[in-house]
Amino acid sequence: MALSTQLHVVTGKGGTGKTTVAAALAMALAAESRRVLLCEVEGRQGIAQLFDVPPLPYAERKVAVGLGGGEVFALAVDAEAALLEYLAMYYRLGRAGKALDRFGVIDFATTIAPGVRDVLLTGKVYEAARRRDGDRFAYDAVVLDAPPTGRITRFLNVNAEVAGLAKVGPVRKQADSIMSMMRAPTTRVHIVTLLEEMPVQETLDAIVALRASGLPVGHVIVNLERAHVLSASTQKALANGELAAESVAAALRSVSLDAEASAGLLDEGRSRHERQVLQDSQRALLRETGVRLATLPALRDGVDLGALYELAQLLRDEGLA
Amino acid sequence: MTGPAHTSPGGRHGHARGGGGPGGGRLDVDALLADRDVQIIVCCGSGGVGKTTTSAALGLRAAEQGRRVCVLTIDPARRLAQSLGLTELDNVPRRVEGAGADGGSLDAMMLDMKRTFDEVVEAHASPEKAAQILSNPFYVALSSSFAGTQEYMAMEKLGQLHGEATWDLIVVDTPPSRSALDFLDAPERLSSLLDGRFVRLMLAPAKGPAKLFSAGLGVVTGALNRLLGAQVLTDVQTFVAAFDTLFGGFRQRAENTFALLQASQTAFLVVATPEPAAMREAAYFVERLAGEGMPLAGLVVNRMHTGAADGIGADEAGAAAHKLAGGNESERQVAELLTVHVERQRIASREARVTKRFTAAHPSVPTVHVAALAGDVHDLDGLRSIGSLLGADDSGA
Numbered sequence: 216m217a218l219s220t221q222l223h224v225v226t227g228k229g230g231t232g233k234t235t236v237a238a239a240l241a242m243a244l245a246a247e248s249r250r251v252l253l254c255e256v257e258g259r260q261g262i263a264q265l266f267d268v269p270p271l272p273y274a275e276r277k278v279a280v281g282l283g284g285g286e287v288f289a290l291a292v293d294a295e296a297a298l299l300e301y302l303a304m305y306y307r308l309g310r311a312g313k314a315l316d317r318f319g320v321i322d323f324a325t326t327i328a329p330g331v332r333d334v335l336l337t338g339k340v341y342e343a344a345r346r347r348d349g350d351r352f353a354y355d356a357v358v359l360d361a362p363p364t365g366r367i368t369r370f371l372n373v374n375a376e377v378a379g380l381a382k383v384g385p386v387r388k389q390a391d392s393i394m395s396m397m398r399a400p401t402t403r404v405h406i407v408t409l410l411e412e413m414p415v416q417e418t419l420d421a422i423v424a425l426r427a428s429g430l431p432v433g434h435v436i437v438n439l440e441r442a443h444v445l446s447a448s449t450q451k452a453l454a455n456g457e458l459a460a461e462s463v464a465a466a467l468r469s470v471s472l473d474a475e476a477s478a479g480l481l482d483e484g485r486s487r488h489e490r491q492v493l494q495d496s497q498r499a500l501l502r503e504t505g506v507r508l509a510t511l512p513a514l515r516d517g518v519d520l521g522a523l524y525e526l527a528q529l530l531r532d533e534g535l536a
Numbered sequence: 537m538t539g540p541a542h543t544s545p546g547g548r549h550g551h552a553r554g555g556g557g558p559g560g561g562r563l564d565v566d567a568l569l570a571d572r573d574v575q576i577i578v579c580c581g582s583g584g585v586g587k588t589t590t591s592a593a594l595g596l597r598a599a600e601q602g603r604r605v606c607v608l609t610i611d612p613a614r615r616l617a618q619s620l621g622l623t624e625l626d627n628v629p630r631r632v633e634g635a636g637a638d639g640g641s642l643d644a645m646m647l648d649m650k651r652t653f654d655e656v657v658e659a660h661a662s663p664e665k666a667a668q669i670l671s672n673p674f675y676v677a678l679s680s681s682f683a684g685t686q687e688y689m690a691m692e693k694l695g696q697l698h699g700e701a702t703w704d705l706i707v708v709d710t711p712p713s714r715s716a717l718d719f720l721d722a723p724e725r726l727s728s729l730l731d732g733r734f735v736r737l738m739l740a741p742a743k744g745p746a747k748l749f750s751a752g753l754g755v756v757t758g759a760l761n762r763l764l765g766a767q768v769l770t771d772v773q774t775f776v777a778a779f780d781t782l783f784g785g786f787r788q789r790a791e792n793t794f795a796l797l798q799a800s801q802t803a804f805l806v807v808a809t810p811e812p813a814a815m816r817e818a819a820y821f822v823e824r825l826a827g828e829g830m831p832l833a834g835l836v837v838n839r840m841h842t843g844a845a846d847g848i849g850a851d852e853a854g855a856a857a858h859k860l861a862g863g864n865e866s867e868r869q870v871a872e873l874l875t876v877h878v879e880r881q882r883i884a885s886r887e888a889r890v891t892k893r894f895t896a897a898h899p900s901v902p903t904v905h906v907a908a909l910a911g912d913v914h915d916l917d918g919l920r921s922i923g924s925l926l927g928a929d930d931s932g933a
Contacts, residue, residue: 229583230809261813363583380677381768384761412912414584444876449869458869466863466870470856472848479845483880484873486910493911515882517812 219345219396220352223433223535224359226367226421227407228414232438234261235518236407236511237360238287239526243536245281249355252343253278253289256336257362262289266520273297275343279520282527288354290343297335301342333373334390341393364406364417368424371397371404375428403433405535408501410437410494415501422504434535435506437498439513445488453481453488509533560895563834563902566927569598569705574803576698576796577833578708580825581807582817586838589913589922590807590906591709592620595642596916597923598705602638606697609709610647610690620644620916627651629697634916643703652689653679660782669778674771686711687721688790695793720794720828803833806901808894810837810887815894822898834902836926837891841883841908848874850881 223240227233234255241253252275255262260270266278271291278289346353362370374390374397381387396402404425408418418435425432445453452458463481464474501508511529514522530536568574579591588609595607606629607620620632629643636642658666669675679685690708697706761769796802804825808818818835825832848856857874860867895903906925913922 230585230811230814234813259817264813264816365583376677380673380771383767386768412914441879444879445872446868448865449872452869458866462866463870463873466860466867467848467856469867470859472852472856476845476847479847480870480873480877482844483876487876489910515879517886 217401218392218399219341219401220354221356222340222344222359222396222402223356224361224367224371224402224404225407225436226361226364226404227436227438228365228409228417229363231407231409231414232518233363233407234259234265234360235523235526236405236436236438236530237358238262238265239511239523240405240530240535241287241356241358242279242282242523242527243530244356244358245279245285245287246283246536247285249281249285250353251281251285251287252354252357253287253360254292254340254343254357255289255360256292256340257360258291258293260291261360262291265518265523279523282524282531285355290339292336292339294332294335297339301335301338333370334377337371337374337393337397338389341389341396344396361404364421367404367421368428368430371425371430372428398429398431400431402431404430405433405436406506407436407438409439410497412493412497415497419500419504422506432506434509434533435501435504436530436535437501437508437510440510441490441494441513443491445484445491449484450488450491453484458484507534509535560899561902563836563904564928565594565597565836565904566601568803568833569594569601569603569927572704573801575704575801576694576706576708576803578710578797578802578804579807579836580710580804580821582814585807585809585814587807588709589919590805590836590838590926591707592644593913593919593922593926594805595644595705595707596632596635596919597927598707599632599636599640599642600638600920600923602640603705604640604703605636605642605705605707606703607642607644607707607709608647608690608693608697609644610649610686610693610711617644617646620919629703632916647686647690647693649686649689650680652693653685656692656786657782660785661778665778665781669775669782672771672775672778674768674775675779678775688786691790691793692786695789695796698793698796720797720824720830798829798831800831802831804830805833805836807836807838809839810890812890815890819894819897822901832901834904835894835898836904836906838906839908840887840891840905841880842905845877848877850878850885853878853881 221244223237223244225233225237225240227236238253241251245251253262255271262278263269263271266289268276268278271278271289273291273293273296275288275290277286279287281287340357340359343354344352344357361367372394374393377390378387378394381390406418406421408414422432422435449458458481460477460481463477467474467477467480498508509530510533511526514525516522518526527536568577577591577594579587579594581587591607591609595605599605608629627645627648629645632642632644654670657669661669690710694706694708697703757769806818806821806825808814822832822835853874857871857878860871860874863871891903891905895901904926906922909918909921911918913919
């Protein structure tokens with residue numbers, strides 16, 4: 216048996232929809248009789264907002280039924296609570312724990328001493344991922360809605376930094392174990408992106424950085440892809456200026472629409488064409504990395520619970536779960 | 537995760553400026569840039585909303601209206617460099633060629649936090665002490681790899697740049713996510729670090745008589761040693777002892793910068809996109825800034841889809857597209873254009889709903905809408921287009 220359960224880390228540039236994708240992935244993984252834990256670590260309560268439930272406490276709560284009937288639990292990891300829990304659980308520092316708090320050590324550790332925060336957050340995920348329930352893991356998978364691409368390698372690697380600082384002792388031991396889990400074959404780091412230049416550039420940079428740190432890259436998930444509404448012949452006509460405003464106006468008149476709108480429609484068509492060309496070129500760049508790609512479309516009415524099931528099914532079809 | 541409540545000295549009112557008049561309306565970006573009393577503009581907002589692009593576009597527009605501008609980004613990704621065509625961003629402002637008119641100029645820099653930290657240590661400690669600090673393992677970790685140091689150093693750098701008096705406008709781009717406002721907490725945290733019992737405790741063995749080793753201290757250091765190993769505590773103690781003399785200066789400068797941010801020469805812009813999550817974050821920033829007594833100039837909503845062919849509604853366009861789809865080639869092409877239009881109208885009305893909800897909740901915040909461009913921005917011309925959408929060249933919100 217592996218040392219920990221499957222861990223799916225979901226990162227992406229801000230605004231790419233990584234929380235939505237993480238939630239959909241958790242639902243896709245929660246097939247019949249499976250239990251999946253979805254964690255967030257940035258204090259944004261993004262999961263609660265997505266599932267339309269009250270703010271999550273520092274406790275694992277069931278938030279949804281998975282695709283196929285499993286259970287999705289959610290947890291908002293809080294650094295301070297994690298530290299106190301950690302002290303109580305591993306070192307039975309009942310009295311010392313209180314003394315640490317009185318001396319401002321808890322406050323120092325979680326807010327002032329930068330980095331400790333990330334150690335605690337990853338430490339809690341580690342605890343959940345290797346927790347056992349009899350002869351099986353408590354969760355069949357853990358999905359982590361992780362910090363954005365700009366920070367992800369540093370975040371996942373923070374325990375390697377700690378290992379460099381603390382040369383002995385239980386913190387060192389735990390840091391080493393967490394790094395082993397992060398680099399294990401049971402872990403996958405997925406990167407969510409849009410088909411736009413900057414998110415794609417950050418994705419490419421993150422792939423390089425993750426690989427250099429020995430962290431396993433899973434899928435690149437292209438989110439919010441716009442469907443190719445324009446056919447090849449229309450795109451060509453728009454690009455070459457072959458579609459004249461007069462013929463657009465004539466067609467509009469034939470269906471009793473305002474012919475004045477023809478120039479505006481052509482503008483919209485041209486900018487859509489430009490967007491499609493851009494999408495295609497960005498997708499080609501992502502293909503060059505050799506990382507598996509999965510694609511999720513932009514949903515017409517935004518994201519609600521029903522839409523999450525739709526996205527979960529698509530992720531399953533794409534082979535992520 | 538929040539520190540002790542901060543009480544701002546001498547609560548101030550947000551300064552109403554620009555063309556919006558009292559209470560909301562349109563944010564007049566050009567009036568803001570033309571206001572010589574405004575020396576610092578801070579752009580904040582969640583990740584991916586175009587803060588860096590907005591900062592660079594504001595900086596460029598101000599430079600072309602005759603101001604001497606420096607754009608400071610503390611974002612770890614080299615996005616500003618991409619959009620400004622800079623190849624070298626090395627912790628000193630670099631001139632952006634081809635930007636500026638009427639005596640105005642544009643410089644840009646990206647914060648290198650480790651370098652900034654090292655420079656502060658070197659400038660304020662004796663050479664021996666500086667060497668001691670720079671080689672301390674705890675310092676090395678603190679200054680180079682840990683999140684959070686960035687915000688402290690951003691405060692330092694902003695203070696330094698402002699002190700140099702080389703520029704009459706500094707535009708600051710902040711890191712993504714909520715931690716962006718952590719730099720507001722930097723002085724508070726430094727103070728609590730300096731005055732905190734923990735630091736005094738750390739200093740005790742180096743300074744005080746042995747009797748300070750109370751029973752409580754013994755338990756604490758014992759616990760820490762058990763957790764971390766004795767050598768880490770020794771590293772931290774050595775660091776704190778060596779750094780002790782620097783703390784005061786650090787705190788003083790951070791407090792000065794904090795006061796500068798609250799003063800009337802500063803204007804905060806909250807940046808968002810018309811998505812529910814980004815607007816929620818924007819609301820959080822607006823409320824937080826108000827709570828800290830920080831002068832909010834307004835909200836920038838990037839990437840709004842406005843219908844170019846507003847004369848046709850989504851429903852009638854959909855019906856017409858259906859009819860034309862069976863026609864000749866040009867009719868089929870027009871049917872596709874109408875389908876594009878339907879999608880665009882739907883997006884536009886969803887975005888309008890989202891932004892209206894924000895305005896209903898925060899009616900006094902002046903707002904400017906920036907239309908979505910078809911392509912990405914990665915050169916000065918692109919930044920100029922964004923600048924004119926931000927400024928008075930466009931009808932906007």
